[in-house]
Amino acid sequence: MSYLVLARKWRPKAFSEVVGQQHVLRALINGLDQDRLHHAFLFSGTRGVGKTTLARILAKSLNCEQGVSSQPCGECQSCQEVDAGRFVDLIEVDAASRTKVDDTRELLDNVQYAPSRGRYKVYLIDEVHMLSTSSFNALLKTLEEPPPHVKFLFATTDPQKLPVTILSRCLQFNLRRIELKQISDHLAFILQQENVEFEDKALTAIARAADGSMRDALSLLDQAISFGSGTVNALDVSNMLGSIExxxxxxxxxxxxxxxxxxxxxxxxxxxxxxxxxxxxxxxxxxxxxxxxxxxxxxxxxxxxxxxxxxxxxxxxxxxxxxxxxxxxxxxxxxxxxxxxxxxxxxxxxxxxxxxxxQPKQINADINTGSTEPEKPRTKIQQIMPQAASPAIETKQKATASIEVKTEQQVAPPVPRPTNQVQEAPPEPAPINQQATVSENKLTASNWTDTISQLKLAALSRQLANNAAFVKIEANTLYLSLTPELAHLATDKTKQKLVAALEALTGSSLKVVIEQGDASTQQTSKTLASQQAEERTSRQQQATDSIHNDPTVTAITEAFNGRVIESTIKPIDSD
Ligand SMILES: [Zn+2]
The missing domain is CATH 1.20.272.10 (Zinc Finger, Delta Prime; domain 3)
Incomplete structure (x- = not known):
């Protein structure tokens, strides 16, 4: 049996068979039925959405021997010849292969002559944007004063490339991508007519791959039928498309x-x-x-x-x-x-x-249930969440969003700004700023972290300074301690840089001895790093408290069955 590809076999022959493009169909049908027709039409849109198909049906409607209407009979000689692609007064030109001005001129030379058989001479120029500038000029002359028996139907995938002088003389129709569901439904319809078995999922996959183009969908369907030796199933199609199920x-x-x-x-x-x-x-x-x-x-x-x-x-x-x-x-x-x-x-x-x-590990402390656990394991959330399925999601998400906005504003006033405290000169150890010497203002356990925060250090030596705990100072020897896991920070180089920075600040020479501290030393004497960590924790706690105690937040979460996403709570100046 001779096999006609589906795209040709099932090409719509009447407006009623066209899938999608309702906005265009309505305008064309009204124009035809009320006999109010423009002399030039431009169909624009991506490949395979029906531009030339619509143009051909329009040509048939104009030339049907039964009269101009949106429902050509399909049986008269003119209709049959248009369908077969051999109607003498339908002149189809592919501008992509015909861009020389001579060709267009030759084409337009015949415009003046009356149609040989039909009512109208119809010029269908596909990919019209490919015409050369001089071809456009030749065309423009005709468009300016078109003979009454001539209709121009232009199709293009790229209307931006058309000269505005041409555009302004055309009635323009922008064809849309055909929706996935419309494509898969149409494929199902065709397969039923063709008595081919299929799985719905397979058609959805083909429709998705066709990306709005019915022609692409039909040629993929052709391939799928031969790939699956006569049936269309999801696995074959996904193998054929190389797509991921x-x-x-x-x-x-x-x-x-x-x-x-x-x-x-x-x-x-x-x-x-x-x-x-x-x-x-x-x-x-x-x-x-x-x-x-x-x-x-x-x-x-x-x-x-x-x-x-x-x-x-x-x-x-x-x-x-x-x-x-x-x-x-x-x-x-x-x-x-x-x-x-x-x-x-x-x-x-x-x-x-x-x-x-x-993925953030801590989420969803629910204000309504009064839960204060900062971290909930994922599995637990999964047990909790299903109750909140579907319609509640909307309000939940909106509430979350507004609460997040509040987070920033509400936290602002009550939270102290430790960063500034560290950077600004604190009132008591002010002399340090004025190059005080150790002998004048001794390094002590209590001013250690403030001193460290003022040192000009970078990279590893900064890490050493931040993590070193003050032990004691005897004569000009400063004893510091590091936990065993941070012992690698104390190299000759980082020690030298720390000593140099301390000497520059205090104005006297120093010797630094770094011991390996045990847990008890590290607990009793603070390091800058531990202090900063504590500050961060406390600021975060204040921020969290202020959010949870805020009446507005409580009102919103109650009204909308919302929740505060703990991981989004931030003190205002943290980064
Ligand atoms: Zn007819």
């Missing part, structure tokens, strides 16, 4: 949320064994995370492609909106960096591991 992507996202590194790497291994493209895997992951974010933040939005929606809703309840944003960012960077990775698989795995390591 949605299920696999869902597994990856689940593994990320469950912090299951082993499962992540197993998924990556599977993709590799199946010969999948890791760039496409990241694309798929990005698309999935985008849908997850949409689901969380705009829950009323209807998402196309329903087959995995339930699982997606389940996942969306287990992870907060912030984390989804973070994962998306990391995936985007991973995609950018993929060409630089040693090989695509390791680049992909590195991206997954980065996602794993950057």
């Amino acid at each position: 949605q299920q696999q992507l869902l597994h990856i996202v689940s593994a990320l949320i469950n912090q299951d590194g082993k499962a992540l790497l197993e998924q990556s291994h599977d993709l590799s064994v199946q010969g999948r493209d890791f760039n496409a895997a990241l694309d798929g992951l990005l698309a999935l995370l985008q849908r997850l974010a949409t689901l969380q933040l705009v829950p009323n939005m209807e998402l196309p492609d329903e087959d995995d929606l339930e699982k997606l809703i389940e996942i969306s309840a287990l992870v907060d909106a912030e984390t989804v944003q973070l994962l998306y960012q990391i995936a985007l960077h991973g995609k950018r960096d993929l060409p630089y990775a040693a090989d695509p698989k390791s680049g992909f795995e590195m991206t997954l591991l980065r996602m794993l390591s950057f």
Whole structure:
């Protein structure tokens, strides 16, 4: 049996058969039925959305022997000849292969003559933006004073490239990408007519790959039919497209949320064994995370492609909106960096591991339940969260957002600014600033951290200074201690730099002896590092307290069943 490719066999022959483009159809049908027709039409839009198909149906409507209407009979000689592509008064030109001015002139020379058979001479110029400037000029002359028996139908994927003089003389129709659901429904319809068995998921995958183009979808469907020897199933199609099944992507996202590194790497291994493209895997992951974010933040939005929606809703309840944003960012960077990775698989795995390591571990202290645990293990959250599924997400997320805004403002006033305290000269040890000597103002356990904070040091010697605890000073020998795990900070070089900085500050010569301290020494005498850590903890505690005691925050969380995301609470000047 001779096989006609689906795209040609199922090319719409009437406006009623066209999928999508309702906005264009309505205008054309009204124009035809009311016999108010412009002399030049421009159909713009991406490949395979029906530009030339619409133009051909329009040509048929204009020339049907039964009269001009939006429903050409399809049976008269003119209609049949247009459908067969041999109607003498439909002149089709592919401008991509015909850009010389002579060609266009030759074409337009005949414009003046009446149509041989039909009512109208119809010029269909595809990819019209490819015409040369002089061709446009020749065309423009005709467009300015078109003979009444001539109609121009232009199609282009790139209307920006058309001269404005041409554009302004055309009635312009912008054809849209055809929606995924419309494509998959149409594929299903065709397969039913063709008596070919299929799985819905396979058609969804083809429609997604076609990216809005019905022509691409149909030629992929042709391939799928021969690939699957007469049937169209999801596995074959995903093998054919080299695409990653949605299920696999869902597994990856689940593994990320469950912090299951082993499962992540197993998924990556599977993709590799199946010969999948890791760039496409990241694309798929990005698309999935985008849908997850949409689901969380705009829950009323209807998402196309329903087959995995339930699982997606389940996942969306287990992870907060912030984390989804973070994962998306990391995936985007991973995609950018993929060409630089040693090989695509390791680049992909590195991206997954980065996602794993950057997820905030502490989340979701729930104000309403009065829970004050700063850290909850993930598994616990999963047990808690399902009750909050679907509709509640909207209010939750909004409330979280507004509470986050409050976080910054509310914390501002009550929190002290330790950074300034350290930098500004404290009142008592002021003489140190004025190059006081040790003998005048002895280094002591109590002024040690203030002194250290004023030293001009960098890198390792700064680390040494920050982590060294004051033990005692005898004659001109300063005894310091370091914990065993930080002993490596004390090298000859870092010691020299510390001594030099201390000497510069105190104006007298010093000797420094660094001992290895035990726990008790380190506990009784402070280091700058431990002091700063304490300050950070205390500022964070103040910030957390002020958020939890804030009546506005409480009111919002109660009203919207919201929660404060603990990890977002920050003192105002921390960074
Ligand atoms: Zn007809």
